[in-house]
Amino acid sequence: MFTGLIETTGTVLCVTPNAGVTRITIGAPEEFVSRLSTGDSVAVGGVCLTALDIEPNAFPPRFSADLAAETITRTTLSRLKPQTVVNLELPTPAGAPLGGHVVQGHVDSTATLLGLEPLTPDTETTDYRLRFTIPDSLVRYVVEKGSITVEGISLTVAAIHGTQVEIAIIPHTYAATSLRTLSPGDALNIEVDVMGKYAERQSEKPDSFLLTEEYLIANGY
Numbered sequence: 001m002f003t004g005l006i007e008t009t010g011t012v013l014c015v016t017p018n019a020g021v022t023r024i025t026i027g028a029p030e031e032f033v034s035r036l037s038t039g040d041s042v043a044v045g046g047v048c049l050t051a052l053d054i055e056p057n058a059f060p061p062r063f064s065a066d067l068a069a070e071t072i073t074r075t076t077l078s079r080l081k082p083q084t085v086v087n088l089e090l091p092t093p094a095g096a097p098l099g100g101h102v103v104q105g106h107v108d109s110t111a112t113l114l115g116l117e118p119l120t121p122d123t124e125t126t127d128y129r130l131r132f133t134i135p136d137s138l139v140r141y142v143v144e145k146g147s148i149t150v151e152g153i154s155l156t157v158a159a160i161h162g163t164q165v166e167i168a169i170i171p172h173t174y175a176a177t178s179l180r181t182l183s184p185g186d187a188l189n190i191e192v193d194v195m196g197k198y199a200e201r202q203s204e205k206p207d208s209f210l211l212t213e214e215y216l217i218a219n220g221y
Contacts, residue, residue, distance in 0.1 A: 004154020
């Protein structure tokens with residue numbers, strides 16, 4: 001699992017469609033790439049992928065990952081272009097502090113960016129207001145002051161009006177993630193809080209599914 005606390009950003013080097021699979025190659029800082037081994041999980045723009053062809057000594061250091069058909073359908077990754085900035089995170093080790101919230105890297109759908117405006121323009125320390133629309137099917141899982149993952153970032157919902165979600169972005173998050181590179185109309189990878197899904201399933205079939213401490217531990221939470 002991940003926590004939605006972005007470690008660094010990388011840059012898309014290429015997206016290559018092949019027979020039966022599409023491969024994405026990401027350039028990233030050497031200290032990040034050198035921590036990867038073949039087969040490791042890595043979150044790219046909020047999407048859990050399997051690291052392949054790891055080259056920490058290349059220029060720039062890089063790794064690749066193959067995109068399954070489900071990943072292509074649900075996320076933005078196959079549509080990214082060279083030089084696009086993406087957020088990167090490695091899985092959280094067992095026993096480490098959970099600084100954000102439980103993030104699986106299993107993107108539910110994409111959203112459309114409406115805007116990311118500074119609250120106090122012309123000031124480096126300003127907060128920002130992030131606004132985007134989500135599909136109707138996800139609205140029931142998004143609540144004010146609840147958690148949501150946007151491009152792999154663990155964020156807190158400030159307000160929701162129908163399908164429009166608003167989030168307050170602090171200066172650090174703006175500066176340290178891919179948010180600063182986005183423009184209105186861009187697609188965003190969205191993962192809602194999985195705990196809401198489990199709660200919904202339990203309320204629908206209370207006798208067939210129980211969200212217990214034992215279940216969470218067995219599934220890596």
